[in-house]
Amino acid sequence: MEKQNEKKGIGAEMLQGVKSNVRDYMMYIALVVIMIFFTWKTNGGFIQARNIANLINQAGYVAILAIGMTLILILVHIDLSVGYVAGFCGAVAAVLMTKYNINEWLAILIVLLLGLVIGLYQGTLVTRIGVPAFVTTLAGMFIFRGLLNLTLQETGTIIVPNEGFNALSNGFIPDFPGESKVHILTMIIGVVAVILMIFSQIKARRANQKYNFKVPSAPVFAMKLIFFSAIIMIIIWVLANYHGIPWTAVIIGVVLFAYNYMLNKTRLGRYIYGIGGNAQAAELSGINVKKVTLFAFCSMSVLAALAGVLYTSRLQSATPTAGLGFEMDAIASSYIGGVAVSGGIGRVTNTIIGTLVIMSLTNGMNLMGMDISYQYIVKGIIFIIAVAFDVRTRNARK
Amino acid sequence: MDDYILEMKNITKTFPGVKALDNVNFKVRRGEIHCLVGENGAGKSTLMKVLSGVHPYGTYSGDIVYNGEVQQFKTIADSEEKGIVIIYQELALIPELSLYENIYFGHEIMKGRSIDWNETIVRAKEVLKKVRLNIDPSMKVKELGVGNQQLVEIAKALSKKVKLLILDEPTAALNEDDSQNLLKLIRELKEEGVTCIMISHKLREITAIADTITVLRDGTTVCSMDCHEREITESEIIKHMVGREMNNIYPKREKREFGEVALELKNWTVEDPAKGREILHNVSINVRKGEIVGLQGLMGAGRTELALSIFGNPYKYKLLGGEIFVNGEKKHFHNPKEAIKNGVAYVTEDRKGNGLILIQDIRYNITIANLEALTDGLAINANEEIKVANEYKERINIKAPSIKQKVRNLSGGNQQKVQLAKWMFVKPKVLILDEPTRGIDVGAKYEIYTLMNQLVEQGMSIIMISSELPEVLGMSDRLYVMSEGKITGEFLAEEATEQKVMAMAVKS
CATH class of the missing domain: 1.10.3470 (ABC transporter involved in vitamin B12 uptake, BtuC)
Structure with a gap:
């Protein structure tokens, strides 16, 4: 089985992944x-x-x-x-x-x-x-x-x-004082969010490997991380060039985090x-x-x-x-x-x-x-x- | 020479990833009772579904020859038109409708554009008489017991002019009396020329009734045995089913030492408010440390109700009197949670209905009743949970690729093992097992018996409720017999015989 998976290549694996989580x-x-x-x-x-x-x-x-x-x-x-x-x-x-x-x-x-x-x-x-x-x-x-x-x-x-x-x-959330075209705090939050996301994903993957559960192969996993990081950063970049993150987003984020934690952990x-x-x-x-x-x-x-x-x-x-x-x-x-x-x-x-x-x-x-x-x-x-x-x-x- | 009503030739049926049937050949003579046996997952039900058109023509390969013609059934209606009727293990009657409405459901008797109810009632009464039910056809199905409901299903089949009747584990939910009654009826139908295919796990019934026995294993036909040429023994059937000799159906226990009383019930009297009558009267039983106590009785004797009323009374029966003692201490459980906390666990007879969460995986099902043990602070310790689930999976040999497998996709035996794992993880002092081997195959049964022995050797107490007399006699150290909500007898294992126990079970 393992060998077959390797042979199939990245494209096939991704297709398989999409199919099973359609x-x-x-x-x-x-x-x-x-x-x-x-x-x-x-x-x-x-x-x-x-x-x-x-x-x-x-x-x-x-x-x-x-x-x-x-x-x-x-x-x-x-x-x-x-x-x-x-x-x-x-x-x-x-x-x-x-x-x-x-x-x-x-x-x-x-x-x-x-x-x-x-x-x-x-x-x-x-x-x-x-x-x-x-x-x-x-x-x-x-x-x-x-x-x-x-x-x-x-x-x-x-x-x-x-x-x-x-x-x-x-x-919108306030920014650091000073003259800047981009909203600095928004950018920082975005970068921190991406780092946290990557960190937690890697941790979860390691845990799954430890117990021999099926995990996506390294390249597919990396592509997934890059994809999600890019989406987060695009949105953050767009917002940072305007007035920054809206307070509503912060409230949604807090409620979402709390409920996600409650349901999963x-x-x-x-x-x-x-x-x-x-x-x-x-x-x-x-x-x-x-x-x-x-x-x-x-x-x-x-x-x-x-x-x-x-x-x-x-x-x-x-x-x-x-x-x-x-x-x-x-x-x-x-x-x-x-x-x-x-x-x-x-x-x-x-x-x-x-x-x-x-x-x-x-x-x-x-x-x-x-x-x-x-x-x-x-x-x-x-x-x-x-x-x-x-x-x-x-x-x-x- | 032989006149075959049905020949299924080289039937192969694949599901995504699984070959459920592999070149199966299956021949049934006209007018015989043909028993189809095999472990769970051997392909019996799939084969019958192919025959009845549930799996339509084109989704399998091979030929179905019925009355000498190749058939291409696309729906159940096609096969029923030719006189092939299948009765499933889960009865397909509508509880709130009357018997006559149920019997002619789907093939109503018409007068012009409307249903001719008068004719329906008259004819329903006739077919009910044929199955020896002399009751008013306008009764509702829900007013009947399971045994009689089964008979109504057969009456329904007769009303469709059945030529080939397929029964999928017809006696699985029936008590001894009703089972005998049903088997007698099947013989009578045979006299009248109805051919019958019966799927069953109860080998004693099979050897008693079958003209021919076909054994399936892993989607292939192992053999087809004619019961009139020579006598077929149960152990021979078992050998073919599992592919190995099984001399000991009930494993022997090394150590039989009993400690003090772990659970005692005194003068337990309970009323079911829904039925408005007493369902348990003055029940007094006890179980000691390291002991397996059997609880035998016919369907409706009140065994499950007794277990549930002990286990925190989740269905809110009215307790009229009596006391529970756990390790000598008087207790009163308001809900299952309190019972669990005090070391009492109940493994339900209905694993799909109120036992397992089928859409969740093995891991979550094993840990759900004891998440407290896995929680530090707010969060569940996921690593610890995986470790626990894996341990139990290994220990009791749950066959699945991983603990992330959904329970829905497991076989009956493995589902039962997941249930057992769940309650073992609670680490109870008293384990109440309700029909622990119902509907599971011989191999898994043996494993569960062995596990029960291990548990009592480690000092647990087990109360085993079972409808199968040989099982209760084979596994128990001591047994109680119940009838109509009362304890009518108590035996040590050595003294008990099937005759003695049955005599008590039918006493009122």
Whole structure:
């Protein structure tokens, strides 16, 4: 076997790798195709630094929602209420800051706690009373939409004046003082990120070799590292030539890192995959299924609150229409990112790629000035193609 | 001379990477009972799927000659039209529908454009009578026991004018009584001219019923034996199945020393709120250190319910009375986690349903019940986890390329070993095994028996629930017999005989 592999050569090995992970690669290919298409259609406008920064800021709230949704979907539940929970929490934050003159950071903290309470309410209904998540959160859609309207009833749209708050989805990380055309701190972060990535990949490969697991051959591995490093550095370079890394990217990065660590390294993460794979077996293995599920709903609603904060910050105002259709973008991101429809499988890192696919579509179609009706149809079609493709490839592997 | 209803010639079927069938020849005489045996993965089910059109014409090579004509079945409907009906191990009935709806599901009796329900009910009653079920056809399937459901499946086959009936392990889920009943029925069908192919692991049944026995091994036909020419013994079949002589089905244990009582149950009485009645009455049992205690009884006697109610009661039965003692200390487990912490482990009978996480790999399945032992600080120690999983894979001989293999892709025997590894890693004091060898092949059975012996020699206590009488008698030091939620007998291994145990098992 070993010998055969060597003989096949690098090209064959790469082809083999692509074939066996066709699901993952399709996602990247789709993203690249979409980006190239819009760059072409907008005469390069899509790929400009300004728009990339814009895209990241727009994607912020969807990314945060999609990360939480990934957990829920792995557990074979669903949360339809996230859009209006986000809208409601964003509105509460605005009211707290304007009407009650509460400091913006305290207001954010209060709103995150509000999210926790909402999560406890919905999670308890699902786990203790046994109301299906679909029903619980469908009801939640009504309730929180009503609460959102109620919150803004007297004032209508609230303009948020707090600069710190608004910077969350409009501002960029500061740079070292001095005159420079490129954003130095952004470049440093980029280089550090690449070094960390290469270091951790090499470490993982060494560990796999130690236990005689199959690893890609050295040249293929090196090419993979160079490819990913190049992508990171291109994005960093584009951003550094503009205003640097947006605060939204930092927030997404922190949440993503925390959730990725939790899912891959901790017991809680393993329990989530276990329950999603076979809830009864998990229960009989001594896992408290209800507690873990309750946690997922709490985490979802807290993240929804955070998404609400980001959205309000992005618009610099709270409006009664905030939250409309957020859940669809979040669910679509997760599924495009490879969460299995039957549960038990999914990665938050891939979900972020799914978010980029969905938000690149939105952003690109907006730049082209496409009618919103067509935008919905296109997104729906891409979503269904992604899931159909996913189901087919998984069945084929059986 | 011989009149063959079916000849499968040089059948070869490959799946990506595996040759499941390699030039298999299989001939069935008209009107006989033909048993197909072989270890798991030998290709029995694949062969039957080729025959019934599940694997359509063109995906295999070779010829299927049925009633003298070469057939090209593309779907199950094609084969059913010719009178070939297959009944799978997992019954394909719809629990919420009535018997008559189930029996004529897919080939409804029509009057014009609508279903003729009156005629359906009348005819359903007739075919039910043929399988000796004198019950109201408007009952729902879920109201019947597994044994009767199996009969309904056969009634359904009869309603399709079956000529060649294929049964895939029909008695695997049945108790002794229901099994005998079913075998009797198969003989009656034979009298009426129905040819029957039966896949089974239960060699005693096979030798009792078969006219011809064909053995498959590793996707090839090993031999075909005529049971009327001479008597075929179980050990001869086993020899052909595994390709070696198996003199000892049950390995002997060197050391038989029992310590103090590890687990004791006193006057355990339990109600199932879903059924609204008591399922266990006044059950008192105990198991000592280093002892294997058998728990024998017919299906529905309450053995699995007993095990689950001990193991933290995950299905929320109502405990009406009784006490548990672990090492002499009184305990009360609120959930499986507490039971595990106190050294009690339960290996389920339904490994695919509530035992394993099939989409995950061997490693994750082995460690899931004891991740605490692998956690330092927040994170799971991945190196340690791999080491543990590899150790168990080696120790109990799980056959797979690596511990990263998905459990779904393993054979039944290896899946069972993964389950055992998972619970051994918990390092329990008392291990409850529920049907530990159900649906696995002879070789793997032997390995599991050997492993059980090793574990008790190291001081573990094992409670073994099993429907197979010879297995319970062969492995236990002592055994309890259950019937209708009560303990009706207790025997030392030396005193127990099949007759005595059966007498207790049917007592009420």
